[in-house]
Amino acid sequence: xxxxxxxxxxxxxxxxxxxxxxxxxxxxxxxxxxxxxxxxxxxxxxxxxxxxxxxxxxxxxxxxxxxxxxxxxxxxxxxxxxxxxxxxxxxxxxxxxxxxxxxxxxxxxxxxxxxxxxxxxxxxxxxxxxxxxxxxxxxxxxxxxxxxxxxxxxxxxxxxxxxxxxxxxxxxxxxxxxxxxxxxxxxxxxxxxxxxxxxxxxxxxxxxxxxxxxxxxxxxxxxxxxxxxxxxxxxxxxxxxxxxxxxxxxx
Amino acid sequence: xxxxxxxxxxxxxxxxxxxxxxxxxxxxxxxxxxxxxxxxxxxxxxxxxxxxxxxxxxxxxxxxxxxxxxxxxxxxxxxxxxxxxxxxxxxxxxxxxxxxxxxxxxxxxxxxxxxxxxxxxxxxxxxxxxxxxxxxxxxxxxxxxxxxxxxxxxxxxxxxxxxxxxxxxxxxxxxxxxxxxxxxxxxxxxxxxxxxxxxxxxxxxxxxxxxxxxxxxxxxxxxxxxxxxxxxxxxxxxxxxxxxxxxxxxxxxxxxxxxxxxxxxxxxxxxxxxxxxxxxxxxxxxxxxxxxxxxxxxxxxxxxxxxxxxxxxxxxxxxxxxxxxxxxxxxxxxxxxxxxxxxxxxxxxxxxxxxxxxxxxxxxxxxxxxxxxxxxxxxxxxxxxxxxxxxxxxxxxxxxxxxxxxxxxxxxxxxxxxxxxxxxxxxxxxxxxxxxxxxxxxxxxxxxxxxxxxxxxxxxxxxxxxxxxxxxxxxxxxxxxxxxxxxxxxxxxxxxxxxxxxxxxxxxxxxxxxxxxxxxxxxxxxxxxxxxxxxxx
Numbered sequence: 128x129x130x131x132x133x134x135x136x137x138x139x140x141x142x143x144x145x146x147x148x149x150x151x152x153x154x155x156x157x158x159x160x161x162x163x164x165x166x167x168x169x170x171x172x173x174x175x176x177x178x179x180x181x182x183x184x185x186x187x188x189x190x191x192x193x194x195x196x197x198x199x200x201x202x203x204x205x206x207x208x209x210x211x212x213x214x215x216x217x218x219x220x221x222x223x224x225x226x227x228x229x230x231x232x233x234x235x236x237x238x239x240x241x242x243x244x245x246x247x248x249x250x251x252x253x254x255x256x257x258x259x260x261x262x263x264x265x266x267x268x269x270x271x272x273x274x275x276x277x278x279x280x281x282x283x284x285x286x287x288x289x290x291x292x293x294x295x296x297x298x299x300x301x302x303x304x305x306x307x308x309x310x311x312x313x314x315x316x317x318x319x320x321x322x323x324x325x326x327x328x329x330x331x332x333x334x335x336x337x338x339x340x341x342x343x344x345x346x347x348x349x350x351x352x353x354x355x356x357x358x359x360x361x362x363x364x365x366x367x368x369x370x371x372x373x374x375x376x377x378x
Numbered sequence: 379x380x381x382x383x384x385x386x387x388x389x390x391x392x393x394x395x396x397x398x399x400x401x402x403x404x405x406x407x408x409x410x411x412x413x414x415x416x417x418x419x420x421x422x423x424x425x426x427x428x429x430x431x432x433x434x435x436x437x438x439x440x441x442x443x444x445x446x447x448x449x450x451x452x453x454x455x456x457x458x459x460x461x462x463x464x465x466x467x468x469x470x471x472x473x474x475x476x477x478x479x480x481x482x483x484x485x486x487x488x489x490x491x492x493x494x495x496x497x498x499x500x501x502x503x504x505x506x507x508x509x510x511x512x513x514x515x516x517x518x519x520x521x522x523x524x525x526x527x528x529x530x531x532x533x534x535x536x537x538x539x540x541x542x543x544x545x546x547x548x549x550x551x552x553x554x555x556x557x558x559x560x561x562x563x564x565x566x567x568x569x570x571x572x573x574x575x576x577x578x579x580x581x582x583x584x585x586x587x588x589x590x591x592x593x594x595x596x597x598x599x600x601x602x603x604x605x606x607x608x609x610x611x612x613x614x615x616x617x618x619x620x621x622x623x624x625x626x627x628x629x630x631x632x633x634x635x636x637x638x639x640x641x642x643x644x645x646x647x648x649x650x651x652x653x654x655x656x657x658x659x660x661x662x663x664x665x666x667x668x669x670x671x672x673x674x675x676x677x678x679x680x681x682x683x684x685x686x687x688x689x690x691x692x693x694x695x696x697x698x699x700x701x702x703x704x705x706x707x708x709x710x711x712x713x714x715x716x717x718x719x720x721x722x723x724x725x726x727x728x729x730x731x732x733x734x735x736x737x738x739x740x741x742x743x744x745x746x747x748x749x750x751x752x753x754x755x756x757x758x759x760x761x762x763x764x765x766x767x768x769x770x771x772x773x774x775x776x777x778x779x780x781x782x783x784x785x786x787x788x789x790x791x792x793x794x795x796x797x798x799x800x801x802x803x804x805x806x807x808x809x810x811x812x813x814x815x816x817x818x819x820x821x822x823x824x825x826x827x828x829x830x831x832x833x834x835x836x837x838x839x840x841x842x843x844x845x846x847x848x849x850x851x852x853x854x855x856x857x858x859x860x861x862x863x864x865x866x867x868x869x870x871x872x873x874x875x876x877x878x879x880x881x882x883x884x885x886x887x888x889x890x891x892x893x894x895x896x897x898x899x900x901x902x903x904x905x906x907x908x909x910x911x912x913x914x915x
Contacts, residue, residue, distance in 0.1 A: 153695040258570040262595040266620025276683030290568035307594045
C-alpha cells in the first residue's frame, strides 16, 4: 500500500491546465483545412477528392469570393487530401480543432423542447453524462474514456460519466446511428429525464462521416435524435470534447 | 501448431509441393497460380471440405479468412475465397470455389474446420449462399428485423437502399433448469464502451453459459469501399476501428501494393513498422491499466491511463494523429520521421519504459489484484486452436502465433524480438503477454530507428489488374489482421473484406466465462480487450 502512495506522490500532478490555458497541437497536426483566397485557381479539385463531401465549390462565380468555397467541419475527415491535391497550394491543413457548434434550431422530439438556452442555470457545475455508442469506430469512445483519466479529468470541471441514462443530463452520442442500434438509441434517449441535451461527438455522429447514409447507417445522430451541440473531429481531440461540453452547458 | 513434424519441406517449394500433392492425390481438376507469397488455386466446390480437412488436419494449415464475392458480372457466378496459412512458411494459399447463381449453396467447412463457422454464417447473410451442413445457421451479421431475401453485399443491392424493418425472432441458446436465470446485458453498456449483447444463463452468480450477439455497429464499411479508389480505400480501412487504425490501413496498403506489384521504399517500410509498434504500445499499456478497472484497482487504471496518454500525445506530436491516421497511403507513407522526431520517440520510450516497469512490478506483487486475475477466464488451447484465436489471447493460451514472425511483412525479418507465450490461458497470462510485448515493442522501435535508411517515402502505385486479388496481413495489438482486396475493371476496389483480430477472438470469449461468476465477466472481457467495430464493420 505504501508503495502505491509513494509512486503516486512521486508522479505528481499530471492534469492539464486546459481550458484555463489554451492548447496548441504540434506542427503537422491536421486541423480544419484553410484556403488562401488569393492563391486559389478555383479548379474544384478539392471538392472532387473529398470523400465525405465536406467541401463544396460553386463554379463560375469568382466575383462572390466569400461563397465560392465552403467547408463543413461536421463532414470533414481531416484526411488532408484536399491540401495534398491542391495544384496551386491554396489549401493548408490548419491547426484549429475546437470546432464545437450549437445546433441552429433546437429540434423537437417526444414533445421535449431542447433546453439549450437556459442550460447554464439548470445544470450549473454538476453535469452527468451518459455515453451512447450508436455505431462508432471506437476512436471517439476512447477519447471520451481519456476524459475520465488523470490528464484531462473532467470531474474537476463538474462533469462525470454515469452508468445509466436515467442518471444523465447529457447524452454524448458517437457513430452515425446504425440500423442495429437505432432502437436502442431511441430507448436510451427516452430513458433520459428532461431537461436533457444531446451532443453529437465526432464526424460520423455529426453528419454520417465516412459512412454517410447507407443501408445500415442513418447518416448522423440528427436523423434520429434532436442534437443540441456538434463536436466535429475524426476523432475530436480530448480538448475539443471539453470545449464542446462547456459549450453545451453554456459555459 | 505442431506442423514441424509432418515431414514438409520448408520454404516456398515445400509449401507449393504440399499443396499440389494434396490437390493431385484427391484428383482435383485444380488451376494453380503463384503470385509473390500467395498461391492461388481454384477447385470445384464439392471438394472444398475434403481439401480443407486435409490441409488443416494433416498439413498444419490454418484457415485465416473466408469470404464471399458476387462475380456475376464477370462470369455469372458467386465465388468464395478460403485463405489458408501455414505458419513458419510465410506463405498463404487462396483457394477459390465457384457457386452458381442457380444453385446458391456450398458445402460447409465448419464441421471439419470449426474456424469457418462465423464466415459461413456471414456469407449466408450477406450473399444468400447456403452453407450446407453448417451446425448453426442462425443469422449473424444481419439482425432479426432484416427482411428475408435481401442480401446487402450482392452487387445488385445498392449501397443506399432503404431497408424496412420486419418482425422476426432470434433464439438464444439457453440453459433450462431449476434456479437458472437469464441475464441480458447490452447492447448499450454501463461504461464508455462499444455495444454488444451478452446473454448469461446463471445460477446465482455462477455462469453456466454465455452467448454473445454482435454486429450492432455494422456500418456497411465493406460495401462502402466498393468502387472507391485505392487511396480513398485507406480512409475507410483506418476507420474500421479507432484503436487498430494503423494496423488496418497497413494491411490494406500491403494488399493493394502486392496486387499492383508496387515495391514501396525501404524507408516507408521502416516508418510503417514504427507506426505498428507505436500502436501496439499505446494499446498494450492502456489495456494493462484498463484491466485494473475490471478489479476496481484505481491506482493501476489511472497510471495506465496516464502512460497511454503520453504515448498518444507522442503519436500526435510525431505523426499528427493520436490514432496514427493519415500516415499510410498506397505506395508508401505520407509523413517522414525527422531526426528530432526519432529523438523524441526514444526519450519518451525511455521514460515510459521505466514507469511501466515500476507499475507492472507493483501490479504483479499486489495480492488483491492477483487474487482476481489468476485462474480467471481460462481460454482452453483446444478451443483457441479450433477457432483460430490470435494475438495476445492465443499467446496466453500456449499458442505461439504472431504474424510478425510467422507471416513476415515490412521489416520485421531484419529485427530481433521474442514472442512471449504463456500456457495458463487466464486473465493474468493475457496481462503478462502484454507486459512482455510492451518491452519487446520498445526494443523493436529502437532497432528500427537505428537501422532506418534514408530515402523516398512513397512511389506511385502500379496499376491494379482487373479482378486481380491479394491479401495483406499485419499483426495488430489484438492479433493478426487479414485484408482481402479485389480490384474492379477500372482500377477501383471491387471487394474489400476485413478480417480483424477481434473477428477471431470474439468467437472464443464466451467459452472462457462459464465456471466464473458474473462480476468476473467485465474483467475477462477487458483482458481480451476486443473491438466491436473491428468485427461488425
